[in-house]
Amino acid sequence: MPVIYYVILSSLLFCIGLYGVLTRKNAVAILLCIEIMLNAANLNIIAFSRCWPEPARGTIFVLFVIGLAAAEAAVGLAIIISYYRKSEAIDLDNINLLKW
């Protein structure tokens, strides 16, 4: 299959993730949308890596990105929990102490 189909798919996934980030109000849902964006990029890298004589380079890149996403999700969930414990809400509409 030509690589362009994969690129279109991953671009769509990326846009879905970005749309979710911009419209969702729940903090955990936003975190999931960010994961979708990261995985769209992973799919892109893997698809591209098949076009080159050394596909291992792209695979290693993706492995690093997966590990990085896990680390980011761990810290992010910790921050969300610490926020939730005090304010009993993770709705971003209520996060308005700091503005302008």
Place this chain on the structure above:
Amino acid sequence: MNTGLIRLLPELVLCFGALLIIFIDIIYSDIKKYWLGFLAYGFTIISFICLFILGSNKTWLIVQGSYAVDGFSIFCKALLLIAGSVIILFSIAYVYRGMEYKAEFFALILFSLMSMLVLVSSADLILILLAFEFVSISSYILVGYHRDDMKSREASLKYFFYGAISAAILVMGFSFLYGLTGETNIYLIARALGGKTQLLIPDYTLLALLGLVLVGAGFGFKIGMFPFQMWIPDVYEGAPTPVTAFLSVASKSAGVALLLRFFFVVFTNNFSINWSIILLVISIITMFTGNLMAISQNNIKRMLGYSSIAHVGYILAGIVGIYHYKITTGYTGATFDVSPILIYLTAYIYMNLGAFAVIILSEDMTGDNIPSYAGMSQRSPLLAGMLTIFMLSLAGIPPTIGFIGKFFIFGELVNASHYLLVILAVINSIISVYYYFRVVYFMYFVPPETEKKGFSYSLLTMGALWACFAGTLFIGISPNLFIELAKKALIGIDIIR
């Protein structure tokens, strides 16, 4: 064994220091925590000495060419280590006054500093991504360090979301660059884009443009360039003050250094798309956003946040100047002279650190609001005088270091005959005088609400403050020595390998 690996010593020292602090805290849990602060300070000094000993004008490409140690990265690392050590001095007293998990704070600062040193040297997409995220993740934790403070937690949450989105955008941009060229090393990507090796498709405009825009957006989040500057004021206001200083000085300088290396290596040599026009527009909007929004601020940390956005605007204008100079003169040499931007960064680091030192010292007595600085000149003449000098410097008025920085950036723009941009930048500097001098006005011409004196001059913070003050004034009055040093260090980015 490759002898080049010894060049990693400054980073390794910092990493070892951070781990050692955590271990000592676990094993001797009843140790006085300020000793750990001194230990952290000591490790930054050792790292600085290692950097100094290993420093040379030669370019070393180690770890399979993915780690570049050259004059540019050594100069940036020296700046970052100076900023880091000064911030550790601030934090010792601050952390001791009331913060949980004191040891981990210093360890996190050291880890973050180490990853910034890696960031300015890395020349490989994977390494750039990892270092970039390492800086971000440790900063998220540092921003939310006051867990009982509503503002701090909120700032941490906002910073995390903006940072995570920027990381995702950055990975997407990298994926297009990788797909187009099949390489992850930025020098090899540049060679491929220059037509030296085969590309995925012969007409690379669309994919390269996607990569350029997405990578620019990812980096733009980190340095706070328009339209990705929204997080800066919120995070600066909510974070503990030493962390605010750390973000605004070290994190931003590392981001600018990364941007310089990446854009000048990948998107300049034999690259047909002229991105300077995009950057020109962005730099103008960034300057105006920062300066106009800063006018109405009442919180001094928030005001400095907007002012740091404006400073990024000047730096971007300098990048446009350098790029344009290269295009108009048809320069084809192997090295790019970026010394104006590095001089500006040095100035920015000194004066901003000084301003934050005064804020930390007077925070207990005055709070963060600018009107509560009323009558500082009577309550503490020393701090008021120093803050006045730093505000003069931030506004770019001689004889301070801020003037020297602006002078070089504007000079570069005149060289590239970008007169419109010079005029707009000067107008911006004039706007900025208003809000910087609002602080001075309150300190000197408004009577104090309370006669309370008794500022607690922590000895360490005072020492750091005097160092910033001396740097701001001394380099401002006689810049020759410093400029000789900067030129001698061959602060250029090698764009061809």
